[in-house]
Amino acid sequence: MAPNDSAHPTEAADGPAPGRRKASRYLVPLAVAGVAAGTIGLVPALAASGDPDLPKITAQELIEKIAASDTEQLSGTVKITTDLGLPALDTLAGSLAGPDGGEGGAGSSADPQARLTELASGTHTLRIAADGPDRQKISILRDSDEYSLIHNGDEMWGYDSASNEVFHAQEDGKGEQGPGSSAEKRGEDLPATPKELADEVLKASEGTTSITVGGTAKVAGRDAYKLVVKPEQKGSTVGAVTIAVDAETGTPLKFTLTPSSGGKAVVDAGFTKVDFSRPAASTFAFTPPKGAKVTEADSLEGEKNAREEFEGGLADFAGPDVIGEGWTSIARIEAPGGAEGKAPEKGDAPAEAQQFLDAFGDKVTGKFGKGTVFSTRLVNALMTDDGTVYVGAVTKDALVAAANADK
Template sequence: MGVAQRSRRWLVPVATVAVVAGVGALGPVVADASPKLPTITAQDLLAKVQTAKVDGLSGTVHSSTDLGLPAIPGMDGADGMQGASQVLALINGDHTARVAFASPDKAKVSILDAQAERLWTSDGTSAWAYDSSKREATKLTLPAHSKAKPEKTLPQSYDPQAVAKQILTAIDPTTKVQVSGTEKVAGRDAYKLRLVPKTDKSTVGSVTLAIDSKTWVPLDVTVMPRTGNDPAVELGFTSVSFDVPSASSFTFTPPKGVKVTDEKVPSKAERPHSIPQRPGNPSLIKPTKPGTANAGKPTVIGTGWDSVAMIRGAQTGGLTGGPLGQLLAKAPSVQGSWGTGKIVTSKMISALITDDGRVFVGLVTPDTLQAAAAKAPR
């Protein structure tokens, strides 16, 4: 199946980025930069990335996110808002994580921030979620003979390979794709695969993936906004080894005094997710059929980079007070054939909150957002 024939998907930018669509212009590569690597076409590089497979890896990942989100006054001190403040901290700023993977069912992510640790690990039979700041841990017993893969039971926000593959499975002719050179990432030679939207309606200027020249595993993902010279998102390895980690790397023993909660993961048919994801974890969501919209589930309007997600049943009345209410009070009021509401914008994300309880969000310009709202089913 050709690249342009792959099923199209929409990535919701909850924490980092992700409306991505398209390969059309697969130009030849001019790899005339250090390090010196054999010339490869974008089409061939895409094929290698899609089929890349390693038995294990371990390393340190650094993420830097600046979506230009507006500050919410009083967030840190407001009653009940500490959790929201922590979410904002996770989806903005710099973070470091240690990651490990061993085929077929072992994975570990340990996020280190402000002298605290948040850890997720799975040894194939059980999984642990641990927060040192709260001194709490949850042990999840996985179903017997579970075939769940680590990427379905652990946060993917710190896995450049998972994020890159989500992006690449969503490309179609609305994107120019080319190999723009080579670079060193975590001491390894890599090709730079650059994706550029062919529309001026998106706030995304480009997405560049650094692809390891030996394993074909993505080592770094960089998202540039349409305006400005600083990355909106950069996620990549600062060190990496492709040796298979030992089984003991995935075991966890709670420190003394930590509160432990035991839970059993229900069968796949009974659950939408295996383990709560890291707040702000980018998630791959298939679009619903046109004209359908269930409360809390997104309906996609538009295609490719111009895609906008609509969620019905938002409790906008609950946003009238507190810090979020203060933010919306300062947001511009807008109106159109779709109705009236408030619009919040940043250099990457635009959100429209309508008075009738709908929320529209996308990596698009405010005008594009309102145009999508006008086309949305009531």
């Protein structure tokens, strides 16, 4: 079994420029948050067959192994359990959307925005397949039906077998690419090699994060190392993030996020079966079944107008200010009317949404005045009576302290 091994290399004299160093301070927590949100179904409980005996490896070497992984083809079965301390969000979304899956019946039950919220609570089983950046498929398996999301080239299909509804979207091919593009310019600031990336991650972790190798595990029948990431700052709601990394390919196989308050994981997701061979091309082919209702993404004028109205409303919000750094970063957001001291009216929200919010509200007071803290097991938010919002993966006390110091 690989030993615990933390790594904090000393900074080289020719380290990154000040701008890059400042940005890298947020790399570890933001990367973990991104993994939690973006791969929330791509990463199994550890097998009971015993931990494998693998060669020793340092934390830096394991990060380099992950960065050097070139896995682009795989398929398998994934189990994901999410416990934010929230009610089933698919039920809430259904009550807000109406009986036909969208407000006023204008939407589609096959719309990914309606279906993928299911993964935010409860336990789910998924089948996944990937063949490079242009072909992916995720199927959420339910008792007697399933929902599939298929990306094949410039087309995306969503299919809900329960309602026999199809959602179809097509890319316009206008993405910015090539020399001089913003994507290329962003790439200029990224580490060029796995070792450089590992150095950046470890430097960013100094003073805020402990990164160690926490032994080995069997995941989906494969040997894996466990990379353990723990905040060193007080006030974070994150206890630890453990990523099981395939010893052969460097591919993350399991992701577990535990809260600082203890108890079961907030997110525990991973492969129960995995195959690194290329999936058959037919896996990504889709033709709407006979009699299926097909909704084209660009035909949802009502939804488009509502989205534009919502985005216009967001323009009234001041951009968030970030208080603190690392795991205890708190975003301060000035809600519309907040600068004038006008708080949102209680009746402004739909009854279902208001009931949902009130169930998690905890009245607090301080130098800032009065407000309400809305809590989950990971992310908490303080809304003051004057309309200012403080939100982060931090404790209630940390939010109140930030609001007090802000006055």
